[in-house]
Amino acid sequence: MGSENVGNSQIIIVITILVFVLIFTQTSSNKEWPNLTSKYIHNASNINEFLLKNIESYQPSHGYTPKKGLHIPEIYLNRQDTSCPLAQNEKGRIDKMPNLIAVGFGKCGTGSLSFLDCHSQIVFRFVEPAFSWLMYNAKKKKKPTTEQALAAYNLPKAHESEILVEKSPGYMNGKTDKMLKRYEAMKYFSPRVKILVLLCDPMHRLWSHLKMHGKEEYYLDFAEMANEKWMPAMQNFTYDERHNILDLPVFAADLKNIGKNSSEYMKKVLLMGLYYSRLSVLLKAFGKDRVLLLDGDNLISDPGEEFGLVEEFVGVDKELTFEFATRYPYPCLDEPVPMCLPSSKGTSHGSTKQPNSTLLFNFYQKEMQMLKSLLKTFPDYDPDSNRFQWLHKYDL
Numbered sequence: 001m002g003s004e005n006v007g008n009s010q011i012i013i014v015i016t017i018l019v020f021v022l023i024f025t026q027t028s029s030n031k032e033w034p035n036l037t038s039k040y041i042h043n044a045s046n047i048n049e050f051l052l053k054n055i056e057s058y059q060p061s062h063g064y065t066p067k068k069g070l071h072i073p074e075i076y077l078n079r080q081d082t083s084c085p086l087a088q089n090e091k092g093r094i095d096k097m098p099n100l101i102a103v104g105f106g107k108c109g110t111g112s113l114s115f116l117d118c119h120s121q122i123v124f125r126f127v128e129p130a131f132s133w134l135m136y137n138a139k140k141k142k143k144p145t146t147e148q149a150l151a152a153y154n155l156p157k158a159h160e161s162e163i164l165v166e167k168s169p170g171y172m173n174g175k176t177d178k179m180l181k182r183y184e185a186m187k188y189f190s191p192r193v194k195i196l197v198l199l200c201d202p203m204h205r206l207w208s209h210l211k212m213h214g215k216e217e218y219y220l221d222f223a224e225m226a227n228e229k230w231m232p233a234m235q236n237f238t239y240d241e242r243h244n245i246l247d248l249p250v251f252a253a254d255l256k257n258i259g260k261n262s263s264e265y266m267k268k269v270l271l272m273g274l275y276y277s278r279l280s281v282l283l284k285a286f287g288k289d290r291v292l293l294l295d296g297d298n299l300i301s302d303p304g305e306e307f308g309l310v311e312e313f314v315g316v317d318k319e320l321t322f323e324f325a326t327r328y329p330y331p332c333l334d335e336p337v338p339m340c341l342p343s344s345k346g347t348s349h350g351s352t353k354q355p356n357s358t359l360l361f362n363f364y365q366k367e368m369q370m371l372k373s374l375l376k377t378f379p380d381y382d383p384d385s386n387r388f389q390w391l392h393k394y395d396l
């Protein structure tokens with residue numbers, strides 16, 4: 001009798017477990033992972049141009065009539081175009097300066113910061129507001145007031161208590177003097193702003209960049225040119241506090257055309273990967289405590305870890321979790337709401353394989369070694385961590 005009872009209760013437990021498993025698999029297969037859609041992605045450049053031209057007369061925020069022929073989507077006028085499909089907490093939002101700016105590096109996963117927008121205490125927009133371009137051009141006139149700057153700074157609205165994040169990878173481009181001016185402008189308009197930098201293998205970064213523009217056929221040609229035109233001067237360069245490799249005169253000279261690629265384009269995409277020297281300029285302006293470095297590769301393999309660091313850095317609760325099955329090998333957001341990045345992101349695992357290039361390896365090697373030493377000096381550096389694995393291949 002006793003053993004019959006035990007048998008029955010075991011059957012009941014097994015059935016209950018099976019029912020739970022069934023319910024769970026049903027709900028997860030019904031779950032939809034929407035892509036961040038075009039509704040949220042407009043080209044901001046004409047809007048920025050409009051705002052810039054009108055920076056003196058432009059009134060903070062709304063209620064103006066755009067010039068004839070210039071269509072500014074309503075969603076922009078109201079600055080409601082945040083990234084997360086889950087509309088939350090929209091009432092009472094104001095124009096404010098960002099609390100966190102992701103300054104680069106382009107193609108290292110900056111777009112995936114869109115996931116932050118689904119955090120209940122964070123606001124983020126996929127479109128780049130490229131504030132420093134506005135400031136750079138506006139400086140021809142007198143410096144705008146914070147009110148005017150805010151009006152022209154193409155950011156979404158946010159609550160005073162929310163963390164407003166923007167990303168414009170272009171902030172890490174260009175020469176050192178321009179970079180410094182940008183960072184000074186950021187501090188001027190948003191004195192307590194924190195900075196986020198995503199790093200990834202510079203050779204892969206370049207490949208992804210060229211692929212985005214349909215120019216991957218030039219990858220090896222660019223490498224050859226960098227080697228021929230720049231390497232001798234770079235090899236003679238000695239890194240010290242007073243000199244930055246980005247200021248080498250060879251980088252100012254024109255390059256001969258490769259296909260239809262302009263000198264400026266080639267310089268931009270190749271020199272963007274000189275991370276150490278670019279970070280040195282950034283750190284001069286902000287110091288290490290206000291800068292968080294993320295690993296763009298780990299952002300794909302362990303997004304929970306990288307996003308957890310961001311949540312900690314800006315002082316919000318840990319809310320974001322990820323799921324891999326939907327768009328493998330790239331993660332999608334799972335909680336608080338399912339969301340994947342648009343199909344324009346995550347193209348490197350496509351049909352054309354990235355070629356090997358010893359020339360490019362040599363071109364970036366010293367900078368990566370310098371970067372590795374720099375990482376070790378950051379307050380949160382963990383020697384046992386698996387982050388930044390891609391850097392090891394540049395060891396001597």
Ligand SMILES: Nc1ncnc2c1ncn2[C@@H]1O[C@H](COP(=O)(O)OS(=O)(=O)O)[C@@H](OP(=O)(O)O)[C@H]1O
Pocket residue numbers: 105106107108109110111112169207208209211212299300330331332341344345346347348349
């Ligand atoms: N979750 C998720 N989904 C898809 N893609 C992801 C994700 N996380 C990081 N990545 C990587 O982000 C790369 C694009 O980088 P960015 O967003 O910085 O590009 S951009 O500079 O804003 O154009 C993109 O590069 P490509 O694969 O070459 O397209 C991805 O490698």
